[in-house]
Amino acid sequence: MSRSSSLPSGARAQVVTVSDRAYGGVYPDRSGPLLVAGLAELGFAVGPAQVVPDDRERITAALRAAVADGIDLVVTTGGTGLGPRDITPEATGDVIERLIPGLAEALRAAGRDAVPAAVLSRGLAGTAAATLVVNLPGSTGGVRDGLGVLAGVVGHAVAQIRGTDDHTVVPGVAGTAD
Template identity: 70%
Template sequence: MPGPPPGARALVVTVSDRAHRGIYADRSGPVLVEGLAGLGFDVPAPVVVPDEQDEITAVIRAAVDAGTALVVTTGGTGLGPRDVTPEATRGLLERELPGLAEALRAAGRDKVPTAVLSRGLAGTRATTLIVNLPGSTGGVRDGLAVLGPVVAHALAQLRGDTDHATSTGHAGDSGGGSRG
């Protein structure tokens, strides 16, 4: 499976009031950093922000403006009153990727039935892919298993590289639509 282009940067954003205040250590962010680095991304330490919509939005917007290829958030996707990551993300997205968001939810469903309650989004802004994952290490691992096989293809498309073979071997196939 091909990786991202050489030097492609990813940013992990951990959304957690308690981790931000130092009440407990961020556990899901480092797992995500390690997994994305394993996929070939240049990934700094996670940025930890509180469950505040403006702060989440500002970090994602700055990453997009800096040319970051992939931004993945962990946390804040549930039903709690302070879970606002999808709301912070939605306003930034130029195009949503509902199939990817559904695949991410489905990945953990058999092990953890409540995985379907995640409200995480996936989409694009400019040439950046933005993905929301749950705040658990298991949810992050499940998310990485979904992202691994598709992220390089998604980033190639965002760069305008549509003349490449897909896993089906059809040049120029966008990977979407029906295969009738």
């Protein structure tokens, strides 16, 4: 993977790992650091992942802080499934103002051939103020697949949100682009 095309310079990202077990030290957070490395490779300035439990208020607080800080992209990992405590999509829905259903569907579709359970992820994508928020599954495989999808579109999305988009073609997408 390399720098995402059309990503504005100085773009900043934040990773939020949502996992009771990573938060409680039951296992080390592996998905957060993987996401941080992947977003850095795409060209974002990104600090360490913030780890929060599967708690609606804790998740919304983390998202709202990033939005208030003007972060361009927040990617969460975990808590998107059907477990009794999984609440990341609901918390994200509390914060975002505009849904991007096509991006969420593309993220599910990316894993579906290899992992049929990819359709069980209820992750959302959307914007809040000038921040793009994307939910990925908690597994490292889900993060890898998700990064592959984000690589193709995230630069364009951030530029649009900032209002600096020059409407250039997104490479790698077959179809009529102009």
